[in-house]
Amino acid sequence: MLDKIKDFLGVDIKENKYKKADDTTFGKISNFKTPDEWVRSTCGYCGVGCGLYIGVKNGKPVYTKGDPAHPVSKGTLCPKGLTEHEMVTSDNRVTTPMIRKNGTLQAVEWEEAFRHTSDKFKAIQAQYGKQAIACISTGQFLTEDFYTLGKFVQLGLETNNYDGNTTLCMASAVMGYKQSLGSDGPPASYEDFSHADVILLIGANIADNHPILKLHSAKNKKITGKKPTIIVIDPRHSKTANMADIFVPLAPRSDLALINGLCYIIMEQGWEDERFIAERTSGYKTFRKHIMQNYP
Numbered sequence: 218m219l220d221k222i223k224d225f226l227g228v229d230i231k232e233n234k235y236k237k238a239d240d241t242t243f244g245k246i247s248n249f250k251t252p253d254e255w256v257r258s259t260c261g262y263c264g265v266g267c268g269l270y271i272g273v274k275n276g277k278p279v280y281t282k283g284d285p286a287h288p289v290s291k292g293t294l295c296p297k298g299l300t301e302h303e304m305v306t307s308d309n310r311v312t313t314p315m316i317r318k319n320g321t322l323q324a325v326e327w328e329e330a331f332r333h334t335s336d337k338f339k340a341i342q343a344q345y346g347k348q349a350i351a352c353i354s355t356g357q358f359l360t361e362d363f364y365t366l367g368k369f370v371q372l373g374l375e376t377n378n379y380d381g382n383t384t385l386c387m388a389s390a391v392m393g394y395k396q397s398l399g400s401d402g403p404p405a406s407y408e409d410f411s412h413a414d415v416i417l418l419i420g421a422n423i424a425d426n427h428p429i430l431k432l433h434s435a436k437n438k439k440i441t442g443k444k445p446t447i448i449v450i451d452p453r454h455s456k457t458a459n460m461a462d463i464f465v466p467l468a469p470r471s472d473l474a475l476i477n478g479l480c481y482i483i484m485e486q487g488w489e490d491e492r493f494i495a496e497r498t499s500g501y502k503t504f505r506k507h508i509m510q511n512y513p
């Protein structure tokens with residue numbers, strides 16, 4: 218009743234909802250979400266794998282905090298990670314199998330879902346042959362998931378029409394890395410962003426898509442004593458472009474011409490590091506000839 222009167226008079230500051238409480242692990246946190254315990258985990262939404270703690274209250278996740286001891290994310294999380302606990306109890310989360318009946322999706326028991334799916338697969342293969350079904354898997358699977366799905370497709374469905382995001386996405390990146398950099402992974406680390414004099418971002422919107430890299434870039438000045446020069450090359454004026462000292466809004470598909478043009482200027486001015494090139498690259502003479510004949 219008192220709350221209703223305060224609300225009516227416009228003096229309700231929702232103290233119960235917004236007041237802070239002391240937590241032994243994280244200090245001041247929201248009072249109404251103070252958990253019974255913190256469970257240490259890893260965010261699985263993207264490849265950064267930030268460390269986090271999930272606060273559990275009455276058996277339900279109510280809070281997510283970054284793990285300050287995590288070597289990559291150092292206690293920070295992007296908005297996706299910060300709201301990770303909400304997904305578990307979200308109203309629109311699908312928690313049972315669904316089958317569309319008479320145009321409407323309806324919740325069903327697992328037994329019915331398995332039977333329905335199995336009957337459909339069998340009917341397709343009976344009519345069109347075993348090879349009529351193909352499977353493309355997600356890159357979010359763990360090793361055991363891949364193993365089980367592989368067995369199901371080859372031994373259960375009796376087809377070898379199976380590929381995954383791992384091949385379509387990562388394998389091409391690995392080949393690109395190996396051919397251009399000689400190693401199957403990026404030759405840099407997050408920490409390089411904290412120490413670099415110049416950060417060149419081409420087509421990468423780290424402010425939106427990779428906030429942990431932005432965090433490491435933002436720490437740079439504290440560590441080195443001077444702000445790094447940030448160059449953003451992107452057809453779009455992204456959020457990352459707002460951080461740039463130099464923003465290059467190039468036309469779509471002209472990035473290669475820009476990079477080759479930069480190479481031309483470096484070679485023309487004699488700025489290349491000949492020792493580095495001799496020790497770590499191959500085919501430089503051919504590349505140089507191509508650049509000097511075709512650019513700018």
Ligand code: SF4
Binds near residue numbers: 260297
């Ligand atoms: S950057 Fe965001 S989505 Fe990716 S692991 Fe970290 S918190 Fe999760």
